[in-house]
Amino acid sequence: MALLEVENLHVVIDGKEILQGVDLAVNAGEVHAIMGPNGSGKSTLAYVLAGKEDYAPTAGTVRFDGRDLFAMAPDERAAAGLFLAFQYPLEIPGVATMTFLRTALNAQRKKRGEAELSTPEFLKKVREVAKKLGVDQEMLRRAVNVGFSGGEKKRNEILQMALFEPRLAVLDETDSGLDIDALRIVADGVNRLRSPKRAFVVITHYQRLLNYIVPDVVHVLAHGRIVKTGDKELALELEARGYAEYQEEAVA
Amino acid sequence: MNVMADVTVMKTAAETALARAYAQARSGLPGDGAIAAQRQAAFDLFAREGLPHRRIEEWKYTDLRVLMREAKPLATPPDAAAKARAKAAGKLLGDVECRRLVFVDGAFVPDLSDLTALERGLAVTSLAAALADNDPALAGHLGKLASGSDVAVALNTALMGDGAVIRVGAGSTIERPLHLVFVAAEKPVATFVRSLVIVEQGARAMLIESHEGPAGVDYQVNAALELFVGDEAHVDHVKIISEGSEALHVSTLAAAIGGGARFNGFTFTTGGAVIRNQLFVKFDGEDTVAAIRGATLLKGKQHADTTLVVNHIARGCQSREVFKAVLDDEAHGVFQGRIIVRPGAQRTDAKMMTRALLLSERAEADNKPELEIFADDVQCGHGATAGALDRELKFYLMARGIPPAEAEALLIQAFLGEAVEGIEHAGVREALMEVVADWLETRSRAGAEVEHA
Ligand SMILES: Nc1ncnc2c1ncn2[C@@H]1O[C@H](COP(=O)(O)OP(=O)(O)O)[C@@H](O)[C@H]1O
Ligand SMILES: [Mg+2]
Numbered sequence: 057m058a059l060l061e062v063e064n065l066h067v068v069i070d071g072k073e074i075l076q077g078v079d080l081a082v083n084a085g086e087v088h089a090i091m092g093p094n095g096s097g098k099s100t101l102a103y104v105l106a107g108k109e110d111y112a113p114t115a116g117t118v119r120f121d122g123r124d125l126f127a128m129a130p131d132e133r134a135a136a137g138l139f140l141a142f143q144y145p146l147e148i149p150g151v152a153t154m155t156f157l158r159t160a161l162n163a164q165r166k167k168r169g170e171a172e173l174s175t176p177e178f179l180k181k182v183r184e185v186a187k188k189l190g191v192d193q194e195m196l197r198r199a200v201n202v203g204f205s206g207g208e209k210k211r212n213e214i215l216q217m218a219l220f221e222p223r224l225a226v227l228d229e230t231d232s233g234l235d236i237d238a239l240r241i242v243a244d245g246v247n248r249l250r251s252p253k254r255a256f257v258v259i260t261h262y263q264r265l266l267n268y269i270v271p272d273v274v275h276v277l278a279h280g281r282i283v284k285t286g287d288k289e290l291a292l293e294l295e296a297r298g299y300a301e302y303q304e305e306a307v308a
Numbered sequence: 309m310n311v312m313a314d315v316t317v318m319k320t321a322a323e324t325a326l327a328r329a330y331a332q333a334r335s336g337l338p339g340d341g342a343i344a345a346q347r348q349a350a351f352d353l354f355a356r357e358g359l360p361h362r363r364i365e366e367w368k369y370t371d372l373r374v375l376m377r378e379a380k381p382l383a384t385p386p387d388a389a390a391k392a393r394a395k396a397a398g399k400l401l402g403d404v405e406c407r408r409l410v411f412v413d414g415a416f417v418p419d420l421s422d423l424t425a426l427e428r429g430l431a432v433t434s435l436a437a438a439l440a441d442n443d444p445a446l447a448g449h450l451g452k453l454a455s456g457s458d459v460a461v462a463l464n465t466a467l468m469g470d471g472a473v474i475r476v477g478a479g480s481t482i483e484r485p486l487h488l489v490f491v492a493a494e495k496p497v498a499t500f501v502r503s504l505v506i507v508e509q510g511a512r513a514m515l516i517e518s519h520e521g522p523a524g525v526d527y528q529v530n531a532a533l534e535l536f537v538g539d540e541a542h543v544d545h546v547k548i549i550s551e552g553s554e555a556l557h558v559s560t561l562a563a564a565i566g567g568g569a570r571f572n573g574f575t576f577t578t579g580g581a582v583i584r585n586q587l588f589v590k591f592d593g594e595d596t597v598a599a600i601r602g603a604t605l606l607k608g609k610q611h612a613d614t615t616l617v618v619n620h621i622a623r624g625c626q627s628r629e630v631f632k633a634v635l636d637d638e639a640h641g642v643f644q645g646r647i648i649v650r651p652g653a654q655r656t657d658a659k660m661m662t663r664a665l666l667l668s669e670r671a672e673a674d675n676k677p678e679l680e681i682f683a684d685d686v687q688c689g690h691g692a693t694a695g696a697l698d699r700e701l702k703f704y705l706m707a708r709g710i711p712p713a714e715a716e717a718l719l720i721q722a723f724l725g726e727a728v729e730g731i732e733h734a735g736v737r738e739a740l741m742e743v744v745a746d747w748l749e750t751r752s753r754a755g756a757e758v759e760h761a
Contacts, residue, residue, distance in 0.1 A: 087669025106707045111697065132711035146704045156708070159718065164709035199722075216708065 057083045057122060059255050059287055064096075065116035067097075067104055074100045076280035077116070082224070082273075085252040089266055089291060090259045092277035093299040098259045101277070102228040106140040107133050119222065133165035134160075137223030140232045141213035143259075148200035151210070156200045157182060161219060185218045188244055206236040210287050214245035221249065228258045231265035243268030263295035278302035314420070323358050329498075330466055333382055337469065338439035346451050350465035353457070359461050360528035368724050369674050370613040372460075375582050376556060380528045382467065383413035383497035391417055398489040398518055400550055402739040406487035406516060413492060415470050420489075429480025429511065435471035435502055444482070445475055450504055453534040453562035453588070460558045460584065463533040466569030468502035471531075474515075478508040485514040485544075485733065489662035490531060492552065498528040509538040509566070514733060518548040519557060520579065526554040532562065539566035539593055544732055545573045545642025548740075551580035553608075560586040567593020567622065574731050575602040575614065576740050578747065583612040590619035591627070601730045602631040603740070605747050606639035606671075615640035618660075620653040629660035632727045634720055635671035636751060641758040646678045656686040664694040665723050667751075669717075680749075711753035720748060 058081040067075040074097045083217050092098055103111045105118065108128035118125040120138060144145065148156065162172040173181065186193060191211055201209050210230050217225050230242050246256060246269050258269055266274075266288060274291045276284040283302060284290065319327075330351050336346065336584045360367035361377060386394070394412040409432065410420035416434035423432060425483060431445070438446055454461045472488050490501060507513050515535070521527055529551065535545045551557045557580040567569045575585055604612050618627055633641040643662045664673030675692035697719055705715035725745055 106703075108703050108707075129712070130703060130706040131709050131711045131715075134707055140707055142704070142707075146701055148701055148704070148719070148722065150725045151718055156705075156718070160705070160708035160710050163711060163714065167709070220709070232507065 057119075059121055060084055060257070061117075061119040061173045063117050065101075065118060066105065066109060066114045067100055068114045069100065069110065073114075074280055075104070077275070078280070078282055079122040079281060080275065082255045082257060083222070084255050086272045087246075087250070087269060087273040088256060089274045090257060090277050091261065091263075091274065091291060091294055093303050094261070096278050096302075097280045099228055102140055102143075102226050102259060105133075105138065105226055106130055110174070131163065132167065134220070138218055139217050139222035139225045141210075141217060141225065141227040143228040143232070143273055145209040145213050147202045147203050147204075149202050151200050153196045153198060153200050154182070157216065158220060160216070164220060182219060186215060188248065189215055189218060190241055191215050206233045207235065210234060211238065211241055214242050218245050218249065223253065225249070226256045226259065228259045229261060230258075231260055231262065239265060240268060263291045266291045276302060309312070310565065322376045322379040322500045323754070326463065327355065329361045329379065329382050333467065336703050337467070340439075340442055343439060343450075352465060353462040354459050357459050359693070361439050366458070366644070369644070370582070370584050370611070375611070376528070378521060380496050380498040380526070381755070382469075383415070383495070383499045385415050386412040386417065387492055391420060393493050394420060394491040397491040397520055398487060399443045400520070400548065400739065401487065401516070401736065401741055404485065404733070404735040404739055406485045408487045408489055408647065409472050410491065411470065411472075411501060412499045413495070413497060414490075421495065426482070427482050429477035429509075430482055431475040432486075434505065435473050438473045438616060443473065445473060446504065449506060449532075449534065449536060450502075453564055454502070454532045454537070454560060454739060458560070458586070459536065460530060460586065461532055461560050461562070464500050464502055464523050464530050464560065464755075467498055467500035467530075469533070471501040471503035472505070473503070473616040474505045476507045476511040476513045479510045480508075481512040481513075485516050485736070488515070488517040490517065490519045490529070492525065492527045492529065492555065494522060494525065496526050499530070501531045503531075503533045505533065506536045507538055507541045507543050510540045511538065511541045514544040514546075516546045516548070516736065518550060519559065520550045521552040521555055523553040525552055526556070526581070527552070528556045529558065531557075531559040533560070535561060535563040537563065537565045537571055538570050540568045541566060541602065542570040542571070542679065544712075545571070546731060546733075546736055547575045547585070549575065549577045549583055549585060549612075550743075551578060553579070553581060555580045556582045558586075562588045564590050564592050565596050565598060567595060569593065569596045571596065571598040572597070572650045572730065572732055573600040574608050574727075576743070577602065577604040577607070577614065578610050580612070581610060583610070585612070585614045587616045588619075589617070591625040595624040596622070597626045599628045599630070601629065601727045603724045603727045603744075604631070604633040604641055605724075605744065606633070606641055607636040607751065609638050611640045611642075613644070616643075616645040618647045618658065620647070620649045620656040620658060620709065623653050624655045625653070626657040629658075629661075630727045631662045632724050633662075633664040633673060634667065634724065635673055636665060636667040638662045638668070638670045638672075640672045640674075642674045644676045644678075645690070646680065647688060647690070649679075649681045649683050649688060651682045653683050654685040656683060656688065658686070658688045660690040662692045663723070665720065666694060666696050667720075712756060717745070717748040717752065721745070
C-alpha cells in the first residue's frame with residue numbers, strides 16, 4: 057500500500073470547485089513533483105492534506121499510512137508524520153522560535169508515545185540540524201519568522217522539516233523567490249532526509265529545483281485534476297513548452 | 309413652572325448606606341481637625357453627586373449606581389482567625405523576594421509584615437498610625453494627588469482608615485521591592501485603604517501592590533495610592549488585582565512624576581466580579597521617561613474597566629502606554645485612555661496602544677483612546693484594536709503538531725507578552741507569566757470538560 061493515497065478528491069472553496077477529482081499515490085521512498093499553472097489548485101491540495109479549516113473535501117478519500125486522514129486533526133496528522141512547508145510561512149510575533157520548535161517537537165513525540173526531549177537534549181538536536189543546513193543560530197533567537205527575509209522563512213520551514221523528520225513532507229513552492237544558494241540549502245535539506253521510509257511531494261512552478269531534487273514521478277495539476285504523469289523528463293518538457301496548453305484546456 | 313430644577317435624584321440603597329456608614333464612623337476615623345475637614349469636603353462631594361453612573365463620561369461603561377447594589381458594612385479589625393487565613397496571601401508573586409507589608413480587611417498587620425532591618429533612607433509606617441501621630445510626612449502630601457471630582461476617590465478620602473505610608477529618602481536605592489499585600493479575609497465587608505508613597509530626589513524603589521481575597525464572598529474594596537516621584541528618581545509600580553470571584557474592586561493610582569525621572573507602571577488585572585482600575589499620572593517635571601502598561605485576563609461574567617489619564621504638564625517627557633486584554637466567555641473589558649498635553653508641554657512624545665483579544669463571541673471590549681493636545685511641537689499617537697485569535701496562526705501551529713488548546717495558549721501568551729515584557733523585574737515578570745499560564749490551563753481544562761459533556 058502506498059504511504060499516501062488520494063482518491064477522487066474534490067474540494068469546494070467559496071462555492072467554487074477547486075479540486076475536481078485528484079488521484080495520487082505516493083510510495084515510501086519516492087519523490088513526486090507536482091507542477092502546474094498558477095491557480096490550478098496546488099496549494100489547495102497541500103492545505104487539504106495538512107487539514108486547514110474551510111478546506112474540507114466534498115468527495116473522495118485520503119489515506120495516510122493506511123489511516124483516514126480526514127478523521128485526524130491537523131496536529132494529529134503532524135504527529136503521524138505529515139509535514140507541510142508553507143508557500144507563505146507565517147510570522148508569529150511574541151513566540152520565540154526555540155519555544156515554538158520545542159513545543160511542536162515535544163507535542164508530536166508525546167502524541168506518538170515517545171519521551172519528550174529535555175531542554176538540553178532539544179538544544180543539542182536543534183543546533184545540529186541548524187548547523188547541517190547552514191542556518192544561522194541568530195535566526196533561532198528571534199520570534200518565529202518575524203523580520204525574516206523571504207529566503208530565511210523558507211529556510212526555517214526546511215529546518216522544521218529536518219527537525220521533525222516526517223514520513224511525508226509536502227513542500228509548497230519552497231523554491232519560489234530563492235536565489236541559487238538558498239535553493240541549494242532547501243534541496244540539500246530534502247536530499248539528506250531521503251530514505252526508503254520517507255516520501256516527498258514537491259510542489260513547484262519551475263523545473264529549476266528538480267535539478268537538485270531529482271523526482272521519481274512528475275505530475276501536472278491543471279484545473280483541479282492531475283492531467284498528466286510522467287518521469288523527470290516531463291518537468292523539462294514543461295519548462296521548454298510552458299503551461300499554455302493546460303491553461304487553454306481550462307478555458308475550453 | 310420649572311419641574312426640572314426641583315428634581316432630586318432618588319438615592320440608591322448603596323448611597324444611603326454609605327452616608328449612614330460615614331455618619332456613624334466619622335468621629336472614630338483617625339486624623340486631626342484638618343483631616344476631618346478633608347474627609348467632610350470629600351463626603352459632601354459624594355453626597356452631592358451620588359455614586360458614579362453612566363451619564364458621567366468617565367464612568368460611562370462602569371455604572372456603579374447599577375453595579376453596586378448595596379454598600380457593605382465597614383470592616384472591623386481582623387481577628388486572629390482572619391490573620392491566620394491571610395498568611396498565605398501574596399503567593400502569586402512566587403518566590404520573588406520582597407519586603408511584605410500586609411493589610412487584612414484594610415488594617416495593617418505588623419505581625420505578618422516585615423519591618424526589620426529597614427534599608428537606610430526607607431521609612432515605613434501605617435496610615436492609621438501616621439494620622440494618629442500627626443506625622444509630618446502627611447502634610448503637603450496626603451490628599452494632594454487624590455483629589456478633584458472623582459467620587460470614588462472622594463469616598464476613599466472620606467472613609468480612609470489605614471494603608472501604607474512610605475518614604476524613600478533622597479538618593480537611596482531600595483533593592484528589595486516593597487510589596488503591599490491587601491487581603492480580604494472572609495467577611496462581606498467594605499474597606500477603604502489609602503497609601504502614600506514618597507520617593508525623593510534621585511531615589512530608586514520598586515513598589516508592588518496586590519489585592520486578593522476569597523472566592524464567593526461579595527466584599528468591596530476601595531483602595532487609593534498617592535505616589536510622589538521626585539526629580540531623577542526611578543520608580544517601578546506593579547499593581548496586581550486578583551480579587552475573589554464576587555468582589556467589587558475600585559482602585560486608584562494618583563501619581564506625580566518629577567523631572568528627569570523614570571517611571572514604569574504596570575497593572576495586572578484578573579480577579580474580581582467588577583473592577584475599576586483608575587490610573588491618574590501627571591508629568592510635573594521635564595524630560596521624564598515613563599511607561600504605563602497593563603494586562604487584563606477576564607472570563608465568566610467579569611467586568612474590568614481600566615481608566616487612564618496621563619497629563620503631560622512639563623515639556624520633553626516621553627510616555628508609552630500599552631494595554632492588552634484577553635476576554636473570554638461573557639467578560640467585558642473596558643479601556644479608557646486619555647493623554648492630555650498641556651500648552652507648556654512642548655516636545656512631548658506620547659504613544660498609547662490598546663488591544664483586546666476576544667476568545668468568545670459573547671465577550672465584549674470597549675476601547676476609548678483619546679488625545680487632547682494643547683501644544684504644537686509634540687509627537688502623539690494612539691491605536692486600538694479588538695479581534696479574535698488569528699486562525700491562520702493557530703493552523704500554522706497545529707500543522708506543526710501543537711494541539712489546539714496549546715496553540716491558543718502560545719498565541720495568548722505572546723499577545724500579553726508585549727505588555728508584560730515591559731516590567732523590569734525579571735522575577736515579577738516571570739511570576740505574572742506563570743499566573744497567565746495557570747489561567748490558560750484552567751481555561752483549556754474547562755474547554756475540555758465542555759467538549760466531553
Ligand atoms: N481561501 C481561499 N478563498 C477563496 N479562493 C481561494 C482560496 N484559496 C484558493 N482559492 C482559489 O482557488 C484556486 C486555486 O488556488 P491555489 O490552490 O492557491 O493555486 P496554486 O497554488 O496552484 O497557485 C484559485 O483560483 C484561488 O483563487
Ligand atoms: Mg500555491
